[in-house]
Amino acid sequence: RKEVEQDPGPFNVPEGATVAFNCTYSNSASQSFFWYRQDCRKEPKLLMSVYSSGNEDGRFTAQLNRASQYISLLIRDSKLSDSATYLCVVAPYNTDKLIFGTGTRLQVFP
Amino acid sequence: EAGVAQSPRYKIIEKRQSVAFWCNPISGHATLYWYQQILGQGPKLLIQFQNNGVVDDSQLPKDRFSAERLKGVDSTLKIQPAKLEDSAVYLCASSFSGGHPETQYFGPGTRLLVL
Numbered sequence: 001r002k003e004v005e006q007d008p009g010p011f012n013v014p015e016g017a018t019v020a021f022n023c024t025y026s027n028s029a030s031q032s033f034f035w036y037r038q039d040c041r042k043e044p045k046l047l048m049s050v051y052s053s054g055n056e057d058g059r060f061t062a063q064l065n066r067a068s069q070y071i072s073l074l075i076r077d078s079k080l081s082d083s084a085t086y087l088c089v090v091a092p093y094n095t096d097k098l099i100f101g102t103g104t105r106l107q108v109f110p
Numbered sequence: 111e112a113g114v115a116q117s118p119r120y121k122i123i124e125k126r127q128s129v130a131f132w133c134n135p136i137s138g139h140a141t142l143y144w145y146q147q148i149l150g151q152g153p154k155l156l157i158q159f160q161n162n163g164v165v166d167d168s169q170l171p172k173d174r175f176s177a178e179r180l181k182g183v184d185s186t187l188k189i190q191p192a193k194l195e196d197s198a199v200y201l202c203a204s205s206f207s208g209g210h211p212e213t214q215y216f217g218p219g220t221r222l223l224v225l
Binding site for chain 1: 141152153154158166205212214217218219
């Protein structure tokens with residue numbers, strides 16, 4: 001079983017739509033959780049950290065369910081510029097090693 | 111502030127040849143990471159340095175891959191000899207210090223194609 005699992009997509013949605021991505025992780029001792037964004041042929045960039053209480057940054061909302069070992073990312077009012085691959089990332093306890101999922105590709109169309 | 115620099119940006123070699131990649135981290139960053147990203151997959155950590163010491167190289171294929179960071183700043187990653195399955199993007203990242211995974215900054219990567 002992969003340490004971090006994501007649906008690779010692609011998710012094709014119209015502008016203005018709401019889209020949600022899910023991710024599961026296998027190591028219950030994982031400590032830190034993130035969503036990274038990776039544009040085509042570019043490096044990954046941190047989108048947001050994910051906290052147990054849930055957190056929101058503009059149109060983006062991330063949630064963590066430790067009991068189910070499940071992380072989600074919700075994007076509201078999708079923009080064309082949101083088209084990218086979204087990587088679910090987990091850091092094990094007491095390390096700064098990042099374990100990446102395969103990524104979920106989002107394509108927003110006009 | 112300058113970001114993480116990597117060179118070359120692209121490299122095409124034949125299998126069994128050798129290749130080296132260079133990384134210059136953000137100034138003052140003590141921790142440096144090399145990741146391998148195969149097409150359609152997420153990055154996978156190959157090796158982590160803290161200054162010039164190795165913290166984690168558990169996923170580095172040591173029979174063909176080597177890395178060094180002799181003066182605790184720049185780093186090189188070498189593959190010798192290369193195999194077809196080494197075709198990937200090699201990403202370098204750095205952070206100010208260990209223990210803060212959210213502070214890793216990635217370079218643009220070196221895209222390797224092995225023929």
